[in-house]
Amino acid sequence: MNILQMKYIVEIVRHNNHLSAAATALNTSQPGVSKQIKLLEEELGFEIFERTRNRIIGLTSLGHEVVGIAERIISEMEGLQNLKEESRSRDRGQLVIATTHTQARYVLPDVIKQFVGQYPSVQLILKQGDPEQVCEMVENGDADLAFGPQTIRPFPRLLRLPCVELTRCIVGRADHPIFERSTMTLEDIARHPLIAYDPRYTGRWRVMAAFDAAGLKPSIVMTGIDADVCKTYASVGLGLTILPSVTYDPEHDKGLQARDASHLFPTSVSTIALRRTGYVRPFVLDFIALTAPHLTPSAVREALRNGANSVAGD
Structure with missing residues (x-):
């Protein structure tokens, strides 16, 4: 088994079991994805996906466990890559923030201005969407953090930290x-x-x-x-x-x-959402601290370790 197979599994689930869409997202061929999944299933000794006439329709009970493990492996690999980049330069890189229009327009400008002043060599990218879409971006690894209102749908793989109250x-x-x-x-x-x-x-x-x-x-x-x-x-x-x-x-x-x-x-509470697994770069933690003083780097790291969705502050 290898990291590429882990990525194939996760991508298939993200694309609602559509092999062709997963293959396109990974810049590979559908037969290649199918072959790697079959090889992994043979190595494990059980099926990850349920099929009807060779068409994937969902996950088996053990398949759900495999996907959870695969997501953690991918996240940890991303964390290692971030550590590699940080070892070269702690104040350079890219920060991708997923947020709603209201937060981007009215809540974040002063925060972003301060952050850019502190980290002029960090490229900052804003991606906008509705509350659930911005959380999905973080969950899928397309953004480092989400900043927005609470969501109706839960996101158990994300750590949600309350940061700003809005009257x-x-x-x-x-x-x-x-x-x-x-x-x-x-x-x-x-x-x-x-x-x-x-x-x-x-x-x-x-x-x-x-x-x-x-x-x-x-x-x-x-x-x-x-x-x-x-x-x-x-x-x-x-x-x-x-x-x-x-x-x-x-x-x-x-x-x-x-x-x-x-x-x-x-009041409404704006939250910061992070993936529960993986390494969080120091300048990401500093950005979070700028949004709310109680979300200090040490407090956020502690919440990530404990899996808590609240932070008492230092």
Whole structure:
């Protein structure tokens, strides 16, 4: 057995058992992948994949164990490669961050500015997606870390560390009648059309849960995938929108007004997601520390060792 066979197994699973797609991703041929998997199964003495008419349809019970081991082996090999690169230069390399639009646009700019100042020789790459997509990028090894809101779907192979709490505000046209009120209640908000986040975002579920708890059913006239889209349609009078407070800037959001709603809706927690196995380079740990002071390098390393999803801080 060899590392290439491990990669073939993992890639087949990532591509939903499609051999041709896995072969394409690995820049090899489908017959070559099939041959290596068969050789590995013969060496192990059991089948890794279930098949119907020579077509892979899933994993056997032992196959699930093999995939878990293969992922750990690949991750450890990547860790060795990172150690090799670090031995040559501790402050050079590439940092790939997977994040959502709102985090990239409103939360990370100051952090990235500080990081680039400290590590001018590190190439920083941002990849954007929805909360689940950015976690998948880290899980698949396409990104070093994910920075974004909590996800509805669990990711057991990732370590999720809470780092930033975001309160919410109500945003709408400056001439919207709701801003004439001295106080604002859920009932007041529910009387007006709302522009909401896409259901893939936990923020949408938290907001709707607050209305549900009050026995209210607001009218959702539109959903958007990021704060800028929601604000754009609020500015043309389509409705109010409930956003993280950090996304409203009175200097740039001309024609809009915002009102704090932290007393009406729960906060959201942005998290850092890392693979549970493998070596984390020092400058990656330093980037994490810039996002939240309590996520010190030693605290993150300890969480990785213990598998904890919380950090008390040093």
